[in-house]
Amino acid sequence: MSEAAKSCLIQKLSHYVTLDQTSLENLAELERDERIFKRQDEVYQGGERNANLYVVKRGWLYSYTDLMDGRRQIVEIHHPGDIVGFPDIAFHETTTVLRAAEDVCLCPFPKVALKKVFRDAQQLSALLFTLSIRNQVILIDFLRAMGRMSARERIAYLVLDMLARLRIANKSVTDTFNLPLNQTEISDILGLTNVYVSRSFTALEKEGLIERYNGTIRILQEARLAEMCDFFDRHSDLDTAWFPASNT
């Protein structure tokens, strides 16, 4: 795997701050192992006593929870360069199920590896903390979308959010991206039904706001979409000024 010369985790983190030597060494340890999962595989179930976190090397995944009667809610989508599992380190058991949306490659590492990070790598600690908080803000934005937006507005929000995330990782992304989720999965993200996702997508398309060819989304009128769902990009900008001085 020589394309890992520069891992996408390091690449993503470097977008926000120049990593010092200690941080780089600690990060390298998190990406030592590798495991492959196939589309629809479940990496872990909810309620497991599993104590691993995962760096995403390749492919999309998502975390979801079920209600007892089968209703499902997808609560986060994971892209290459993300660290998966933070929400679970605060608890003894995993709170969600992690599933591969397509074929993926993950680097598992034990929860206790963070102990070393927090002891030795202050810069990296602060960065991980900040990113975890950024995630929280993104969740809050989603909460707002779920609580107060119509189906069409939510879909607008989702595609803009995805586009913003992909642009961080890959500067060449402009207005088109591949969406490896079916409409049932999208409905479970947005708190809708697959039927209504279909109707809403069709409506957006008829208005000339987006275009679709099997699995690919093209944003035609980004500004109008952003306006209809009051979108704000949380991905590009991060305040790192309060970080402790890096130890070289």
Added chain:
Amino acid sequence: MSEAAKSCLIQKLSHYVTLDQTSLENLAELERDERIFKRQDEVYQGGERNANLYVVKRGWLYSYTDLMDGRRQIVEIHHPGDIVGFPDIAFHETTTVLRAAEDVCLCPFPKVALKKVFRDAQQLSALLFTLSIRNQVILIDFLRAMGRMSARERIAYLVLDMLARLRIANKSVTDTFNLPLNQTEISDILGLTNVYVSRSFTALEKEGLIERYNGTIRILQEARLAEMCDFFDRHSDLDTAWFPASNT
């Protein structure tokens, strides 16, 4: 203010881990100043360049955002002993508005004070990190409620969550608590309308699940409420085993 002999922040944190000397000293610095705000006062607006965080000493507050057309979503409720403003330290500008639900007392401290915490107090850093992540899980639970639950189920979820939070801070809380929010505010938490909150509350009361006397909620059938909204208490239990060793 001599009841601050043991602050409710320290009390709350001590619930999860025995704080070492360094942690205690750092915490004391965060609670040096005090400011009073009156019911409905806005501590800060969204989009401000404000770089303060706040420890809640007394009273409830909440953070909310508005959509452009006036729709509102309350995204977090803050109780005594909480630190308010974490979601904003990742960004240059505040992302939400902070409003006092009743008369409150806050301890403001600057964002950069965290720099010292992360440099000197590893135990406290890890704890703050963990609590921030716990918050994220709580948000995820709420997201699930918003996406997949009916109005009555959401209200059940809200009151059970509040009860669980209050029990951490005050062991004497059993089945009754004061709710200093009106139905419009509750509807803005749950993504409903004030009218439907009223109807749903009345329905729950008629079924004998809860009772209300002006502003006070009493849980009559906690088990049945928990079952109808698949409630899980995230407040009582936290995994601190991975924390770095405390420096005495």
Added chain:
DNA sequence: CGCGTAGTTGAGACCATTCAAAGAGAGTGG
């Protein structure tokens, strides 16, 4: 070709909303 999965479309039902009005307290001033 047949099969399975995913997306589309239609009709009817339902949960929650909107708009409107009435009732219940709490506080104020005369």
Added chain:
DNA sequence: CCACTCTCTTTGAATGGTCTCAACTACGCG
């Protein structure tokens, strides 16, 4: 003590956005 206002809650009736159920279409694959 009463009239008045203000805020909050409750209730009714009509509307509407989204869901449910079901059938149909499109596509990829063995």
